[in-house]
Structures are given as C-alpha cells and as structure tokens.
Amino acid sequence: xxxxxxxxxxxxxxxxxxxxxxxxxxxxxxxxxxxxxxxxxxxxxxxxxxxxxxxxxxxxxxxxxxxxxxxxxxxxxxxxxxxxxxxxxxxxxxxxxxxxxxxxxxxxxxxxxxxxxxxxxxxxxxxxxxxxxxxxxxxxxxxxxxxxxxxxxxxxxxxxxxxxxxxxxxxxxxxxxxxxxxxxxxxxxxxxxxxxxxxxxxxxxxxxxxxxxxxxxxxxxxxxxxxxxxxxxxxxxxxxxxxxxxxxxxxxxxxxxxxxxxxxxxxxxxxxxxxxxxxxxxxxxxxxxxxxxxxxxxxxxxxxxxxxxxxxxxxxxxxxxxxxxxxxxxxxxxxxxxxxx
Amino acid sequence: xxxxxxxxxxxxxxxxxxxxxxxxxxxxxxxxxxxxxxxxxxxxxxxxxxxxxxxxxxxxxxxxxxxxxxxxxxxxxxxxxxxxxxxxxxxxxxxxxxxxxxxxxxxxxxxxxxxxxxxxxxxxxxxxxxxxxxxxxxxxxxxxxxxxxxxxxxxxxxxxxxxxxxxxxxxxxxxxxxxxxxxxxxxxxxxxxxxxxxxxxxxxxxxxxxxxxxxxxxxxxxxxxxxxxxxxxxxxxxxxxxxxxxxxxxxxxxxxxxxxxxxxxxxxxxxxxxxxxxxxxxxxxxxxxxxxxxxxxxxxxxxxxxxxxxxxxxxxxxxxxxxxxxxxxxxxx
Numbered sequence: 320x321x322x323x324x325x326x327x328x329x330x331x332x333x334x335x336x337x338x339x340x341x342x343x344x345x346x347x348x349x350x351x352x353x354x355x356x357x358x359x360x361x362x363x364x365x366x367x368x369x370x371x372x373x374x375x376x377x378x379x380x381x382x383x384x385x386x387x388x389x390x391x392x393x394x395x396x397x398x399x400x401x402x403x404x405x406x407x408x409x410x411x412x413x414x415x416x417x418x419x420x421x422x423x424x425x426x427x428x429x430x431x432x433x434x435x436x437x438x439x440x441x442x443x444x445x446x447x448x449x450x451x452x453x454x455x456x457x458x459x460x461x462x463x464x465x466x467x468x469x470x471x472x473x474x475x476x477x478x479x480x481x482x483x484x485x486x487x488x489x490x491x492x493x494x495x496x497x498x499x500x501x502x503x504x505x506x507x508x509x510x511x512x513x514x515x516x517x518x519x520x521x522x523x524x525x526x527x528x529x530x531x532x533x534x535x536x537x538x539x540x541x542x543x544x545x546x547x548x549x550x551x552x553x554x555x556x557x558x559x560x561x562x563x564x565x566x567x568x569x570x571x572x573x574x575x576x577x578x579x580x581x582x583x584x585x586x587x588x589x590x591x592x593x594x595x596x597x598x599x600x601x602x603x604x605x606x607x608x609x610x611x612x613x614x615x616x617x618x619x620x621x622x623x624x625x626x627x628x629x630x631x632x633x634x635x636x637x638x639x640x641x642x643x644x645x646x647x648x649x650x651x652x653x654x655x656x657x658x659x660x
Numbered sequence: 661x662x663x664x665x666x667x668x669x670x671x672x673x674x675x676x677x678x679x680x681x682x683x684x685x686x687x688x689x690x691x692x693x694x695x696x697x698x699x700x701x702x703x704x705x706x707x708x709x710x711x712x713x714x715x716x717x718x719x720x721x722x723x724x725x726x727x728x729x730x731x732x733x734x735x736x737x738x739x740x741x742x743x744x745x746x747x748x749x750x751x752x753x754x755x756x757x758x759x760x761x762x763x764x765x766x767x768x769x770x771x772x773x774x775x776x777x778x779x780x781x782x783x784x785x786x787x788x789x790x791x792x793x794x795x796x797x798x799x800x801x802x803x804x805x806x807x808x809x810x811x812x813x814x815x816x817x818x819x820x821x822x823x824x825x826x827x828x829x830x831x832x833x834x835x836x837x838x839x840x841x842x843x844x845x846x847x848x849x850x851x852x853x854x855x856x857x858x859x860x861x862x863x864x865x866x867x868x869x870x871x872x873x874x875x876x877x878x879x880x881x882x883x884x885x886x887x888x889x890x891x892x893x894x895x896x897x898x899x900x901x902x903x904x905x906x907x908x909x910x911x912x913x914x915x916x917x918x919x920x921x922x923x924x925x926x927x928x929x930x931x932x933x934x935x936x937x938x939x940x941x942x943x944x945x946x947x948x949x950x951x952x953x954x955x956x957x958x959x960x961x962x963x964x965x966x967x968x969x970x971x972x973x974x975x976x977x978x979x980x981x982x983x984x985x986x987x988x989x990x991x992x993x
Contacts, residue, residue, distance in 0.1 A: 394776075398776070400776050400779065400780070448973060448977070451977055452976065452977065452980070455980050456720075456923075456980075457720050457775055457776060457779065458714065458720050458915065458919050458923065459919070459976050459980055461720075461722065461779065462912075462915075462916070462919055462972070462976055463973060463976050463977075465912060466969045466972040466973045466976070467969070467973070469965055469966075469968070469969040469972075470965075470966055470969035470970065470973070472962075472965075473961075473962035473963075473965040473966045473969065474962065474966050475962075476961055476962035477961075477962035477963055477966060480961075481961070587962075595787070598780055599784075602777070602780065632795055633791070633795050634791040634794060634795065636787070636791055637788065637791045637792070640784050640787055640788045640791070641788070643780075643784050644781065644784050644785070644788070647771070647773060647777060647780070647781050647784070648767065648768075648771040648773075649771075651771070651772075651773065651777060
C-alpha cells in the first residue's frame with residue numbers, strides 16, 4: 320500500500336505519463352534490432368513488408384480484441400480461467416461452415432444465427448458443468464474447462480475428421496464503389512474479409528460495451544462481477560446472471576469465429592491459437608475491463624506481426640509472452656486498471 | 661515432534677511395503693503391459709513432484725512442463741552431444757530446474773502474483789522455454805533430440821534391451837525416492853512451515869515464518885523432483901522434442917495425477933497415476949477394437965480423448981477433492 324502511494328506521489332511530482340514507458344521500451348527494441356529495422360526501412364520491398372505486417376497486425380488485432388472481450392467478461396464476472404474459449408470459437412466456425420454449405424447462404428448472414436446457438440451452448444455448459452464447481456479450488460475449474468476444450472476439439476475431430484476446410488466469399492475480390500478489392504495500399508495487399516472482420520469486431524465490441532454500461536442486465540452483470548454477495552443482497556439473481564454471462568462470452572467468441580472463417584483454414588484446433596492470445600490480452604487490458612481488452616487486442620496483433628519482423632527465426636509468440644510476463648509483474652491490474660475489480 | 665516422527669516412520673513403512681509388492685510386477689507383467697506400468701511410474705513421479713508446489717505449498721502451477729522439459733533436455737543434450745551419462749544429466753537437470761524454479765518463483769512472489777495470475781505466469785514461463793528451445797539449432801530446434809542406441813546394455817548409460825525389466829526398476833526406485841522425500845518433507849519443520857504459509861501467510865509471518873522463502877523452497881524442490889522424471893522419460897522413450905517436453909499438454913499431464921488423486925496428500929498423485937494411465941489405455945483400446953454399437957466411428961480418431969474428457973469432467977464434478985483425497989476425507993470422519 321505504502322509503495323503504491325509513494326509511486327503516486329512520485330508520479331505527480333515528475334509528471335511522467337504511464338504510456339511513456341511503452342515508448343521507452345519500443346525505442347530500446349528498435350535500437351537493439353537496428354539491423355532489421357534499417358534493412359526494412361532502406362529498401363522499397365522492405366517498406367512494403369513492414370506496411371503489410373502493420374496492417375495485418377492491426378486488422379487481426381481487432382478480432383483478437385473481440386475474442387478477448389468475451390473471455391474478459393467470463394474471467395471478470397465468474398473468475399474462471401476458461402480454457403475452452405478457443406474451442407467454443409472453433410465449434411462456432413464449424414456451425415457456420417455447416418449452415419453456409421448446406422443452405423448456401425452467405426457466411427456473414429450466420430452472424431444472426433451462430434452466436435445465438437452458441438449463447439445457448441455456453442449457457443448450458445455454465446449451468447451443467449461450471450456452476451457446480453464455482454466454489455471449488457482454482458485447479459478444478461481450470462481443469463474442467465480444459466477437459467471441455469479436449470472434449471469439443473476431439474468431438475469435432477470425430478465428426479468432421481482432420482481435413483482442413485474453408486469458406487471463401489465469392490464477392491471478396493470485386494470492385495465496390497470506388498474501391499477495388501483486394502485493396503492495394505503502397506504495395507501491401509488487404510483482403511476484404513480481413514477489413515470486414517476488423518470492422519465487425521469493432522461494431523460488436525461497441526455493442527457489448529453499450530449493453531454492459533447502458534442496460535439493466537448489463538449493470539447486473541457488472542454488479543455480480545464486483546461483488547456477488549452484495550448483488551444477491553439487492554435482489555440480483557446471481558446464478559441466472561452467471562449463466563447469462565457465460566452465454567454472452569461464448570456468443571462473442573462465436574461472432575469472432577464467423578468473422579474470421581472467410582480467411583482462416585478450419586480445423587478442429589483452429590481456435591486454440593486464439594485461446595492463449597486472449598489470456599494475454601485479458602491481463603494486458605485489465606481483468607474484466609472489456610474496453611481494455613479491445614485495445615490490448617490491437618497491441619497484441621501488432622506485437623505479433625512486427626515482432627515476427629524484428630526477430631526473424633523466432634516464434635511470433637515469443638514477444639507476446641515477454642509482454643505478458645512484464646505486464647503480470649509490473650502492472651498486474653492491466654494497462655488501464657481493472658474494470659470489474 | 662515424536663508424533664511427527666511416528667507418522668513419518670509409519671508412512672515410510674507403507675512405502676517400503678508397497679515398493680516390495682510393486683517390485684514383483686515385472687515377474688508377471690510383460691510386453692505392452694510393462695510399458696503401461698512404466699508410464700504409470702513416470703506419471704506418478706511427476707505428479708508427486710508437482711504436488712509439493714501445487715498441493716503442499718498451495719501454489720498452483722500450470723507450467724510444470726518447464727521443469728520436466730529442463731530435466732529431459734539437459735539429460736538428452738549432455739548424452740547426445742557429449743556422451744555424458746544420464747545419471748549425471750539427471751542431477752544437472754534437477755539443479756537447473758531448481759534454479760529456474762527459484763528464479764521464476766521468487767520473481768512471481770516478489771510481484772505478489774496469486775491464484776489465476778500465478779497460474780498464467782507459470783504457463784507463460786513454460787511456453788517461453790518451448791519457443792526458445794524451438795529456435796535453438798544446437799538443440800536440433802523443432803526436430804528434437806534422439807538418444808543414440810548402444811550395442812550393449814549399460815547401467816551407467818541407463819540403456820537396456822527393450823524387454824529388460826531394468827527400466828521399470830529404475831522408474832520404481834525414482835518414484836520411491838520422490839515419495840520418501842515428500843514424506844520426510846511433510847513431517848519436517850520446513851514442511852510444517854510450507855503448509856502454514858499456504859493456510860495463512862499473514863499468520864505465519866506474524867509467527868516469524870518467512871512466506872516467500874518457504875514458497876520459493878517448495879517451488880525449487882518441486883521443480884527438481886519433476887526434472888528427474890523428465891530425464892528418465894527420455895531414456896525410456898529415446899526421444900524428446902520441444903512440444904513433448906515443454907508443451908501445455910505436458911503441463912496438464914503433470915498436474916492431472918495429483919488433482920485426480922488428491923492434491924496435498926502424500927499418496928494422491930500415486931493413486932491418480934494408477935487411475936489415469938490405465939484409463940487412457942482403456943479408452944484408447946476401445947478405439948482400436950470398438951464394441952458393436954460404436955462401429956459407426958471405428959477407425960476415426962478423437963473418440964478416445966472424447967471419452968477421456970467426459971470421465972475427467974465426471975471425476976472433477978463428483979470427487980472434487982480427488983479420488984484418494986475424497987476417500988481419505990470420508991475415512992477420517
């Protein structure tokens with residue numbers, strides 16, 4: 320406590336904004352990897368590669384943010400590390416694929432169907448599997464969701480086999496108004512589905528944010544996240560709100576699944592990559608801070624792509640984990656402080 | 661003090677009796693059954709190691725693959741590149757794992773990580789090790805390391821013919837030593853401190869027990885114990901790669917026997933391993949030779965893990981203290 324106070328007085332005296340440390344670190348990294356940076360900046364193709372990485376990272380970051388928002392909601396309100404979040408996303412992608420291939424409707428139209436189905440699935444899972452374990456130690460809850468992930472992934476493997484599948488949008492490369500898709504910007508190529516995923520992610524995130532802050536149900540969800548006992552005392556049906564929260568979190572992941580399906584290859588393990596990234600983003604954005612999750616998503620998307628350029632030969636995930644550990648140690652409340660805690 | 665000594669003695673006696681019985685296993689179990697028995701021993705060993713940190717010290721680790729992998733890779737690297745005996749590799753690996761555990765543990769406690777945050781940090785450390793090892797040419801990157809097959813059997817090089825019972829005996833001896841360490845720890849002063857810190861850190865601190873030092877000691881010991889089984893694993897299966905050593909699946913495989921058996925109990929992880937590995941074999945067997953009503957899915961992969969996951973969920977829901985933990989709890993009442 321005293322340490323925090325001391326830090327705060329120090330900050331008011333020196334008046335250094337927090338984000339400046341991020342700038343310092345970024346500058347240090349650029350100096351450290353000067354060889355890579357200068358090579359990218361010197362040549363035309365290098366600049367194109369850098370621009371492409373920047374745009375790809377930013378666009379996928381919007382989707383990461385959306386996935387993480389669902390997780391952050393569950394994490395913040397139920398205090399459960401949900402390792403099945405990525406598996407739910409995969410399940411939603413298969414549902415969408417099934418609907419799109421059997422009925423022939425445009426995959427984007429399933430945004431009205433898939434999240435609803437997945438809301439019911441998520442709510443049922445919370446009701447049947449998670450809620451009996453709510454008071455139990457952390458490892459039991461964590462293993463339960465992990466077992467759920469194994470169950471979903473392997474059930475999909477059983478039914479659909481490991482064959483990679485894909486859904487492609489016929490109107491993805493076409494001229495729409497003055498714009499010619501796929502869009503070309505200084506040599507970089509931006510596919511329409513990626514732009515739609517980014518914009519869709521922003522719109523849905525905004526909708527969720529408004530729902531949580533402007534409606535009675537949203538207020539009840541935030542109340543349960545802050546203090547379940549207090550919420551119960553003032554008449555909030557805590558159990559039902561928890562079921563609803565898990566459902567909403569899952570539906571958000573499902574919406575993200577629909578948005579990424581047109582440019583990802585669908586396999587039973589496709590969603591797993593989103594899972595780990597989502598945890599990083601949730602911590603980065605602040606536990607239960609749904610708005611922070613979106614910004615965290617953009618940051619991680621950029622870190623992944625630009626880190627891949629600056630540290631060639633290393634995994635794209637390594638810089639992400641370094642940021643994760645640094646956040647846990649230095650700012651465990653997240654970059655913007657917790658929303659629900 | 662005397663009661664604790666008596667407790668230690670009686671537990672060690674139980675351990676000796678069990679070891680004597682289990683030493684007869686190679687007499688009547690051959691072929692693939694013996695491989696399953698060795699896998700049970702490895703699972704029990706890593707579970708016992710995890711239990712010191714996750715059970716007795718109450719610091720839930722979701723990244724014990726870090727220690728397992730350090731043990732596995734240290735033993736394999738020293739053997740493959742320098743021809744050094746795995747026994748020495750085992751000791752070096754255990755020391756390195758203890759050092760890694762002490763460093764990461766101290767950092768995590770220094771910055772007051774708890775609960776879910778602590779678990780995620782351990783997970784991130786294991787993943788970082790995996791990603792780093794994957795990029796190292798001298799460790800053969802993603803290809804992994806293969807133990808060279810020797811023409812003759814050798815105790816010093818821990819390599820025998822595939823039908824030899826010696827692998828089983830070494831595994832059994834390692835598990836016995838690890839369980840004995842647990843018994844001695846739990847009944848010692850240090851063990852009391854560790855449990856006291858788990859139950860009430862402020863209260864323990866008020867009584868003069870240093871929380872951080874005891875937690876770090878538990879993490880280091882737990883890491884070293886798990887690393888030993890990692891080295892043994894490589895000798896048994898002749899192969900290690902980054903995913904196998906440091907992957908999230910390994911972290912789960914390490915904590916499962918303890919959680920299924922019962923965390924914070926001496927025998928929990930052993931019981932858990934005795935349930936888990938045969939259960940996994942059984943579900944895998946169903947897929948190889950399915951009953952009539954499952955003909956539709958014969959030859960498809962995934963069924964065994966679906967069954968395994970369902971059973972795991974049922975155990976977690978209905979025996980939340982673990983199989984041994986729940987039984988022991990009921991017994992005492």
